[in-house]
Amino acid sequence: MGHDDLPPLELAFPGPERDRGVAAILSGHKTALTGLLEIYEHAGEAVPAAGQRFAVLDSDGRPAVTIEVVEVRVVPMKEIDDDFARAEGRGYADAAQWRAAHEEFFRSEGVSGFLGHTPVVDDDTLVVAERFRVVGTGSP
Template sequence: MDHDDLPTLELAFPGPERDRGVAAIRSGEKTALTGLLEIYQHAGEALPQPGQRFSVLDSDGRPAVTIEVTEVRVVPMAEVDDEFARAEGRGYADAAQWRAAHEAFFRSEGVVEFLGRPPAIDGRTLVVAERFRKVESG
């Protein structure tokens, strides 16, 4: 499979956080990811669809692993459960840890800069909760 034919996916921002996420996908620990719906809307991007494949990029912008989306749900942050939190492969013990980490990331300087303002984050904030399977490593 040619990575060049696939849309790309970048986890977090380049650096240690992205590198850990890519490694967790490669190892099979990470089978879920979450995005802020407002970021998709601001970027004018369509939501991923089941069956869609992405080339996940490493911190150097190189294809690292290919994934296939198996499920996409738009849900309030408060509805993310412990099982989904653990499937993110980041070592979250439960949904409370997941939520604290995601609230911090969604309020981070990079997200604020992209949106042009701080997003309103609470239990009603809509997130794009995706499940995927690893297709191949790059």
């Protein structure tokens, strides 16, 4: 199965943030990612399931790496721990740093524009916490 047969996965928004995320996956530093459950619901997308594969797109919309989801949990933000925060591969020292960065992103203009409002982000906000492994890189 090539990249073209896989659903696309876009980290953040095109630009430096996405480029850093893709680079962190390719380097092996990023083995987890988090999404706001409200975004999945608004987009009418199902929460990913273990075993599902995705083509992670770069900022130009090209497949950069193929990942396979190995674990998915829908949990309140307060349940994200230091280990998961570090697995995000963004240099977070602990869950507090992860939380601050994700609160800022989830309240960003891009997310608010997509949802049509600024989401409530607090301890009980549900996030989709995924762990994954790389199963292929580059174009098929």
